[in-house]
Amino acid sequence: MSTTEVRTDVRTDIRTERIGSTLLITIDRPQARNAVNAAVATGLAAALDELEADPALRVGVLTGADGTFSAGMDLKAALRGESPEVPGRGFGGLTEAGPTKPLIAAVEGWAMGGGFELALGCDLIVAAGDARFGLPEVKRGLIAAGGGVIRLPKRIPYHLAMEFLLTGEPVSGRRAGDLGLVNRVTDTGDATAVALQLAEQVAMNAPLALAAVKGIVRAADGVPEADAFAVQREEMGDLTASADVREGMNAFAERRAPQWTGE
Incomplete structure (x- = not known):
């Protein structure tokens, strides 16, 4: 791989790394299981703007720090009045953004609620076999309004999607692969490396x-x-x-x- 350029914005808890023609975007709030607050949402939107604006960048890979993709919405921040959405771009600055360049989710650990919805907002998903995908919003009196209710029934059969949405129970990355939600299932710790390899394959094209x-x-x-x-x-x-x-x-x-x- 070519020289890696690392840029970290501590304020937004988003880290970006340029690896060849791929922009690796990492949600870096491990102390909060990479939950999405207002700062993460605006930081992720800025990272996507960086991806879109630079013609040298062809593909984005989205992941989370320290073995967790994202626990979803930061409920404590929400109770303080923070919004995890960016106007016109949806949850995390991604779910309604519609980037023109391919985006790959690299999932380790938990991808719960809005974290799962961030992955659904990507074009491809690579996940560790022991990753966990779930939409538990109904357990808290909510619905998966960041794209889960809308997108999941289009990705897998209706009855399977409704099991996610109505029970709120998670499934493993391996089960998600069996359902066709995941493009590659990896060993624990390998999701980002495999996602970067997949990004290289995509970036070879026009x-x-x-x-x-x-x-x-x-x-x-x-x-x-x-x-x-x-x-x-x-x-x-x-x-x-x-x-x-x-x-x-x-x-x-x-x-x-x-x-x-x-x-």
Whole structure:
């Protein structure tokens, strides 16, 4: 891997590291099991802005410090009047943000409530086999309003999603893999390393094409096929006019690795 650049903002409890073309984003509040308060939410939003703004960054990996992904909303902070949401971006500054670049969750330990919803807000999930995923909001008189109620029934069969949402009971990372919620199941402690490897695979591809895939999948959700194809035609028009498409064809013909410019 290339030289790693580490930037830490103690105020926001978010740490970012540039590893090649990947931005590793770590929620760094281990004393609170990486629960999300207002500072974490604004810090995570800022990290996503960094990912989006820099053309040298192709993929983001989101994880938590010291063997815990995130315990979800910081209830003590919420009782003090803090909001774990960022206006227009949702819980943790992520769940409604819709970043154009691929985002991978690397889950160790607990991903509970809003922590699980942060993972659901990512495009891919890598988890340790003994990680724990759950949406316990109903146990506290709430619902999983950070995307859990909306997204989970689209990811797994209805009855399985409803078991999460109605019982509030967690499942292991291995069980989440069996359900199709997780792309890779790893040994304990290996989730971030495997997520970074997966990020490298993704980053080898054309950045405009990656963004187009995300845009089309998002636009096609719940709409008639004719509307989805209309969006796809528009995206394809932009792609076929790009320099990267020509570079991809030339690289194939010349039997070399493409040099993407994102143009």
